[in-house]
Amino acid sequence: MQTLESLGYTVFFEENLSSLEDFIFQRQYSQILILVDRNTNDHCLPVLQAAMPSITDYDIIEIDPGEENKNIDFCIGVWKTMLDFGADRKALMINLGGGVVTDMGGFAASTFKRGIDFIQIPTTLLSQVDASVGGKTGIDLDNVKNIIGTFTQPQAVFISAKFLATLDERQIRSGFAEVIKHGLIQDRNFYEKCKDVELDTIETSMIKRSVEIKNDVILKDPTEQGLRKILNFGHTIGHAIEGYSLSNDRNPLLHGEAIAIGMICEGFLSYKLNGLSEVELEDLTTLFLARYSPYTYTSDQYDGFIEIMKNDKKNEDNKIGFALLKEIGNAEYNIYVDKNDIVEALDYYLSKTK
Amino acid sequence: MQTLESLGYTVFFEENLSSLEDFIFQRQYSQILILVDRNTNDHCLPVLQAAMPSITDYDIIEIDPGEENKNIDFCIGVWKTMLDFGADRKALMINLGGGVVTDMGGFAASTFKRGIDFIQIPTTLLSQVDASVGGKTGIDLDNVKNIIGTFTQPQAVFISAKFLATLDERQIRSGFAEVIKHGLIQDRNFYEKCKDVELDTIETSMIKRSVEIKNDVILKDPTEQGLRKILNFGHTIGHAIEGYSLSNDRNPLLHGEAIAIGMICEGFLSYKLNGLSEVELEDLTTLFLARYSPYTYTSDQYDGFIEIMKNDKKNEDNKIGFALLKEIGNAEYNIYVDKNDIVEALDYYLSKTK
Structure with a gap:
């Protein structure tokens, strides 16, 4: 057992x-x-x-x-x-x-x-x-x-x-974004393994390792006072896009699909503001774009996205807080980001999907 | 302080x-x-x-x-x-x-x-x-x-x-029912003091003693696993009448007014099922009837009352649980009561207000 x-x-x-x-x-x-x-x-x-x-x-x-x-x-x-x-x-x-x-x-x-x-x-x-x-x-x-x-x-x-x-394949793909996230924030080897996984043959051992990574973080910080915020990597921008899609798209994004976009954007922020190397940014961008279809938005929507981010639970004192990568397998939290950088990150995703 | x-x-x-x-x-x-x-x-x-x-x-x-x-x-x-x-x-x-x-x-x-x-x-x-x-x-x-x-x-x-x-006098009167309740369930002397209180001159010391009684019970049982249920004296029938009144009366009963009725009914159940003496039942009935105006209901409403009681949080396994007095100043909990006895208690209140 x-x-x-x-x-x-x-x-x-x-x-x-x-x-x-x-x-x-x-x-x-x-x-x-x-x-x-x-x-x-x-x-x-x-x-x-x-x-x-x-x-x-x-x-x-x-x-x-x-x-x-x-x-x-x-x-x-x-x-x-x-x-x-x-x-x-x-x-x-x-x-x-x-x-x-x-x-x-x-x-x-x-x-x-x-x-x-x-x-x-x-x-x-x-x-x-x-x-x-x-x-x-x-x-x-x-x-x-x-x-x-x-x-x-x-x-x-x-x-x-x-x-x-x-489940249909789209749902498994959506969930797999969180599996990849656990690798990105805590375990580089596990992230590498994720690259080769066929979605129709996910093994219990892979699910268990993914839960284990999350559980280790949670046991150290049950009420999200600090460390646990690293689990939000990809979620600040991802949630905003997900919320927007839910109320505007006939066939809205699934959670993991939105988080995959969020991880590309927040990967960019990690590169620009938190020391993630360009090679690693390219690596994760390539992985997500290979697995997840491109999504389209325009800069007209940015203010709406940012409004939703401001209401995100992770924020304090009306600044927008992010969890960002230092390198693949290592994340940090409570990094407060300007609106301009968020706009640049949203632009980065669009530039990669054109 | x-x-x-x-x-x-x-x-x-x-x-x-x-x-x-x-x-x-x-x-x-x-x-x-x-x-x-x-x-x-x-x-x-x-x-x-x-x-x-x-x-x-x-x-x-x-x-x-x-x-x-x-x-x-x-x-x-x-x-x-x-x-x-x-x-x-x-x-x-x-x-x-x-x-x-x-x-x-x-x-x-x-x-x-x-x-x-x-x-x-x-x-x-x-x-x-x-x-x-x-x-x-x-x-x-x-x-x-x-x-x-x-x-x-x-x-x-x-x-x-x-x-x-x-506050207007009616609201203070309503709140005072809970003050009396604290005497009834835990402190006979305090109950006796309540008899002489003028509602326009309630002192902080009286409020503090009332909170203290409740607090002592709560500290012993924070999540209502046992002892704390004695605080529900009067509330099982009282809540049902209050709920009914809220949805049916143009000028509905206030909480304490309903609980006063509940305490008379549950005082009767305490007398019939739990050893409260007839003298003490009379004593508390007299006190509440002197302070609270009579309320009218008919036996047609009993099924509705009992339906609400069944949904009360205090119930388990679909039986109706009560906190009842053993004597004034001493209450017990988890006493499961038949529908027939509840009907008799509701009748008792009516007979006293005719």
């Missing part, structure tokens, strides 16, 4: 979720709620059911899939359904899905009756490597991502590579 | 909030937001301003007064205003008002950007004696009270009897 210890709970890496049933039985919950979206209801719930054959009494809460639904309206719907099912404080919520389900389900559980237990079963590569450790729950408000949320740890996380077979 | 130590923070009893300004300066906040309602904006904000003459740069967020507004819609409005003001993680929120402001402001602060600091300055007797310690934040949903919330401690609480002069 492969496990990692996080902040007071265990992350289980198990194809068949084989420890799950015992884990639940030992805790004597009054009731079990399973939060799914339409996709995980169809494709992942059977795996969960097979893993806990003796547990047949549970209620299903289904939400619509898609990042645009990770908002307060859907969250109110989840709370009301929990009320309708008569959930009490000893109920357990199992969040079975991608980041929308695990982030919103975690927030709903952490605030329902001032907090009930929840277990995260992330089913996308993105949520497995990104949302599975750290205790961040959250929803979006007015296109500002994760602006409402809590730091609340789950009781356990279960990660099965089996679920990846239910 | 009179203070109490609660869960990692201090409750200051100060007419002129004289420690407040230094307290804020020492913590170097990036920004100050003050949450008020229309009434506290007019009547209490000047006291706050006078207490921190050197702090002139702050933003005001105003909400509509009234328990019916302690809901998710207003909370979304508060979050959005915080966003508009560009609040970052090092911002401080000062909640200046009654329970609606302190409960909702505490919830908004504890979930904005996954949690910013907040100071509670309760301005009603009810919020001073009830909401000032314990770290409960919350809002109502679908008329179920405080169903969404967190356990989050403020940085400090400031209590000034000065604010009571801004």
Whole structure:
């Protein structure tokens, strides 16, 4: 059995979720709620059911899939359904899905009756490597991502590579951006390995190493006072582009696709302001452009992007803070950047995709 | 200076909030937001301003007064205003008002950007004696009270009897029900003292003793695993009647008015099921009926009341749990009560008010 210890709970890496049933039985919950979206209801719930054959009494809460639904309206719907099912404080919520389900389900559980237990079963590569450790729950408000949320740890996380077979290639590609990020900020060898990975054969060991990198950072800084901010590499600009795309594009960018753009832009900032070599900037730019399709924006949109960045949680005193690379495998945080440099970074991405 | 130590923070009893300004300066906040309602904006904000003459740069967020507004819609409005003001993680929120402001402001602060600091300055007797310690934040949903919330401690609480002069007599009467409750559950002498109090001359020492009783209970059980449930005496039936009244009466019951009814009903349950003597039941019934006007309901409403009770946070495994008195000054918790007995208790109140 492969496990990692996080902040007071265990992350289980198990194809068949084989420890799950015992884990639940030992805790004597009054009731079990399973939060799914339409996709995980169809494709992942059977795996969960097979893993806990003796547990047949549970209620299903289904939400619509898609990042645009990770908002307060859907969250109110989840709370009301929990009320309708008569959930009490000893109920357990199992969040079975991608980041929308695990982030919103975690927030709903952490605030329902001032907090009930929840277990995260992330089913996308993105949520497995990104949302599975750290205790961040959250929803979006007015296109500002994760602006409402809590730091609340789950009781356990279960990660099965089996679920990846239910995803289309675009979703795996999106999640893989966070895998590459973990290499960029902490582990140059792991970054190099990422270059050769075929997206249809991602192994559990690669997922585990990615989670391990994130977990090591989190254990050193549970509430994002300092070090943990390096995990935001690519996310300041990436979130802004993602938020813009969500409200303007018919087929919006996925999280990882936006973060890949963000990492190219913030790679440029790392080169210009933080000592990243030109060779390394070229290296990561080439890697991302080879894996992710180009996205188009114009300089008219820059003010809108920067407005969203100002509302990003990482900022303090109205300056825009970034995590930037020193070199590949080594990141630093709390680097405050001028608007002009951000504009130059956004221009850099465009120049590379023309 | 009179203070109490609660869960990692201090409750200051100060007419002129004289420690407040230094307290804020020492913590170097990036920004100050003050949450008020229309009434506290007019009547209490000047006291706050006078207490921190050197702090002139702050933003005001105003909400509509009234328990019916302690809901998710207003909370979304508060979050959005915080966003508009560009609040970052090092911002401080000062909640200046009654329970609606302190409960909702505490919830908004504890979930904005996954949690910013907040100071509670309760301005009603009810919020001073009830909401000032314990770290409960919350809002109502679908008329179920405080169903969404967190356990989050403020940085400090400031209590000034000065604010009571801004209240009408009905509000003070409402808050006084919680003062009496603290005597009933923990301190018979204090309960006896409550009998003679004139509502227009409540002294700080009385408020402090009331908070102290609650604080002692909370320090022993911060997350309501056990003992703390005794604070819910009167609240299981009281909340149900309050919720009903909020959605049906043109001039709905105030919290304490509903809790007074709840304490008569649950006093009856204490007598019938938990050893409270008939003499003591009579004693508390007489006290509450002398101080609080009779309220009318009919047996048609009982099912609705019981439905709300089932959603109350105190319940587990779908049974309805109560805190009941053993004698005046001594309460017990986790007493599960049948529907028939609840009906009898509701009948008891009606029989006494006819």
